[in-house]
């Protein structure tokens with residue numbers, strides 16, 4: 001694979017910092033641009049982030065002296081230096097939509113962590129192990145935008161990446177009618193640490209703005225089908241969720257209840273999880289976990305602290321599968337919200353699109 005020159009838009013934020021760590025020694029991607037708001041522009045990356053660095057690994061040496069660019073004012077100049085950009089910015093939805101479209105129209109593919117374009121029918125929302133084939137909609141999107149190589153592809157919300165991976169191979173084989181999922185979400189999902197959000201120590205907040213809507217709607221797009229120039233959401237399963245913020249630094253857990261069209265045995269479910277491989281595994285993408293779905297027999301697993309970093313934080317951990325008195329089965333699953341659920345998932349999606357030729 002040739003090397004691609006990439007930019008990180010929103011490089012100074014929490015997800016942006018995670019991108020910096022993941023891309024420091026990436027075999028295919030070479031970071032040449034770090035961009036953020038006008039507040040940070042013109043300063044070195046180290047100057048901007050050293051007081052708010054929240055990764056456990058240090059600021060990558062190669063990026064310390066890079067001058068942060070203004071992500072909105074310098075689009076044409078940035079477009080000349082990069083093959084594509086990752087984008088994770090905290091701006092109003094309309095502003096993000098406009099910013100991402102400007103990059104795409106400047107012929108820069110945008111791999112986005114933002115939610116602004118998740119509802120746009122010709123923007124694929126790809127989890128490479130689940131719906132890699134949705135990349136094909138990019139051709140229709142480029143036609144709409146009038147571009148040769150510029151497009152937008154988005155990553156789903158972090159909460160659904162704890163339970164949709166576990167449900168996916170079961171849905172393919174047995175059909176799923178109903179899902180109830182309660183998520184227990186880490187504070188890094190709000191871009192926070194215990195230092196910046198001390199109210200979360202010894203606390204639980206039973207509300208995360210917009211999260212339940214995203215958690216119920218986004219799986220329907222991920223499981224949707226391309227029809228003509230759009231992705232049409234699937235009508236089933238019916239999904240209901242409650243999303244709670246819990247005092248955990250990283251790692252979203254979900255307690256899931258599921259009703260099947262054809263009820264499988266417990267052994268069949270576990271076998272399917274153990275054997276499941278997606279396109280990320282068949283293409284052997286650099287960020288793909290070897291074992292995507294990991295089932296643990298221990299009653300007190302999976303645990304956020306013990307399992308969130310499995311396979312570089314890209315694997316999903318599952319446990320406590322048992323029959324339920326109202327649904328068919330219930331189980332618990334966990335994934336790392338800023339790795340699998342955010343920057344790691346976006347890097348893996350970019351690897352998929354590179355392997356399929358969309359970034360050439």
Ligand SMILES: NC(=O)c1ccc[n+]([C@@H]2O[C@H](COP(=O)([O-])OP(=O)(O)OC[C@H]3O[C@@H](n4cnc5c(N)ncnc54)[C@H](OP(=O)(O)O)[C@@H]3O)[C@@H](O)[C@H]2O)c1
Pocket residue numbers: 009010011012013014015016035036037038039040041071072088089090091113114115157158188189190191337338341342
């Ligand atoms: N945290 C998560 O786990 C997570 C997971 C999935 C998706 N996301 C999404 O990712 C995005 C970023 O989240 P975050 O947690 O990294 O936020 P954050 O820590 O607040 O960082 C926000 C970034 O946006 C930049 N920014 C703000 N206003 C800007 C402007 N006018 N022009 C250009 N850049 C601007 C900031 O630059 P300055 O430093 O210069 O202000 C900073 O780099 C959000 O859309 C969020 O919903 C987050």
